[in-house]
Amino acid sequence: MRCDSVSRKEVHNTHGTAKTVAVCDTEPIAIEGLGTILGACRDLRFVGGEPSLIASVELVRRQAPAILVIDKGFGVGAVIDYLTRLA
Numbered sequence: 001m002r003c004d005s006v007s008r009k010e011v012h013n014t015h016g017t018a019k020t021v022a023v024c025d026t027e028p029i030a031i032e033g034l035g036t037i038l039g040a041c042r043d044l045r046f047v048g049g050e051p052s053l054i055a056s057v058e059l060v061r062r063q064a065p066a067i068l069v070i071d072k073g074f075g076v077g078a079v080i081d082y083l084t085r086l087a
Contacts, residue, residue, distance in 0.1 A: 018042070022065035023049035024056040026073045034069065053082045060086055 021044050023031050031049030038046040047063040050056035053074055060068060070079055 018045040019066040020045050020047045020063060021067040021069065022047050022056070022059055022063055023069045024051075024053060024074075025049065025069070025071040026051060027071070030071070053078060057082075057085065 021034075021038055023034050023046070025031050025034070028051050031051065035046040035049060038044045044067075047065050048059050050059050053070075070082070072079070074082070
């Protein structure tokens with residue numbers, strides 16, 4: 001799969017139309033790395049990342065990303081509760 005083939009919410013940037021992506025990961029280095037990788041993709045725009053589910057609620061509500069990447073390390077129950085809160 002190429003970096004430029006993802007769907008949903010679109011925003012305009014200097015490369016054309018891009019899908020917004022936010023990351024919630026327990027490891028700040030993973031957030032930084034994903035941000036760097038996403039920055040190289042024309043059809044994706046990294047809008048931020050947080051190291052905890054609680055901290056990412058505000059980011060998600062403020063940025064309304066098309067794609068949200070969540071670390072499975074938080075546990076299935078915590079992620080389901082988090083997604084329910086966001087809905």
